[in-house]
Amino acid sequence: MTKIFVTGATGLIGTKLTKRLLEEGYEVAGFTTSDKGKEKLQNAGVTPYVGDIFDYDSIDAAIGDFKPDVILNEISDLKNVDMAANTKVRIEGTKNLVDVAIKHGVKSMQSQSIAFVYAGGEGLATEKTPLDYNATGDRKVTVEGVEGLEKETARIKNHVILRYGWLYGPGTWYGKDGMIYNQFVDGKVEMTDGVQSFIHIDDAVETAIQALNFETGTYNVADDDPVKGDVWADWYANQLGVSPEINIKPAEPFERGVSNEKFKAQGGKLIYSSWREGMKDIK
Template sequence: MTKIFVTGATGLIGTKLTKRLLEEGYEVAGLTTSQNGKEKLQNAGVTPYVGDIFDYDTIDEAIGDFKPDVIMNEITDLKNVDMAANTKVRIEGTKNLVDAAIKHDVENMQSQSIAFVYEGGKGLATEETPLDYNATGDRKVTVDGVEGLEKETARIKNHVILRYGWLYGPGTWYGEDGMIYSQFKNGKVDMTDGVLSFIHIDDAVETAIQALNFETGTYNVADDDPVRGDAWADWYANQLNVSPEINIAPAEPFERGVSNKKFKAQGGTLIYPSWKDGMKDIK
């Protein structure tokens, strides 16, 4: 039986992912930071390890004990929408994870990344499009985090990096009571007419499982329906049956959406080919 070690195992994606991996017949372990998380994993049938992604010794101990065939790196730090904290996790946390993996001869790793940090340009960005190295401010912090995570992950012999589009669904910014949802409900929305590429949280989970069989490389994971922000905002407001003040600013050059052709070429499939399918029941 293939053994899979999941970091961020009690997070939004991690909780769903560990459940689905068990259903698929894998032996699964998860990293959590608390006793409460440990109990949650135990109750779900996941082998729990309590550790700190910034404390190499705890990661080394967990990997050495479980001896996984595959590591799935799903850890993030977005609780307070703090880009610097999330970048620290991506760079330093992934380095600790990879160092431990190499020490214990783990040759397969998958990491969760993002698909909205490409440089500006015309048309949908592909995996060959450079990252936005000319970014400034919070965006530069985010780009630095993505670059660090992906460089560390690439130290593993067989690695897959999944660059997700904008996550939506229950528990996300676009789900009920999420940050974007609440802006529409509260009556004032500020956004641009840039192109958005979405991915449902359930598709993020399912494609992570599919990607266990992908060739080594980097893949954009987004639906088939890139959409301009202004068109999406009108549709979303209608779905919520609200009429907020929607202020649309001109798009930044990097707000261009992404192509999922490479993902599809590996046999990747989607539950929700369009955000309209996945958001249609939101109220």
């Protein structure tokens, strides 16, 4: 039986992913930061390990004990929308994880990344499009985090990097009581008319499982329906039955959406091919 070790196992993606991996017949361990998380994993049938992604020794103890075949790196830090904290997790945390993986001979690893840090240009970005190295401010911090995460992950021989589009669904910014949802309900929205590429949280989970069989490489994971911000905002407001003041600003050059052709060429399949399907039941 294949043994899979999941970091961020009690997070938004991790919670769903560990459950699905068990259903698929894998032996699953989860890395969490608290005793509460440990209890949650135990109750779900996941082998729990408590530690800190910044603490090499706690990762070493967990990996050394469980001896996984594959590591799925789903850890992030977006609780307070703090880009610097999330970048630190991506760079330093992933380095610790990879160092330990190499020490224990783990030859396969998958990391969760993002698909909205490409440089500006015409048309949809592909995996060959460079990252936005000319970015400034919080975006520069985010790009640096993605670059660090992906470089560290690539030290593992068999690695897959999944660059997700904007996550939506229950528990996300776009789900009920999420940050974006609340802006629409509260009556004042500011956004651009740039192109966005979305991915449902359930598709993010299923894709992570599918990608266990992908060739080594980097993949954009987004739906088939990139959409301009103004078009989406009108649709979303109508779906919620609200009439907020929507201030649409001109798009930034990097707001271009992404192509998912490489992902589909690997046999990747989506539950929701369009955000119109995945968001239609939100109220």
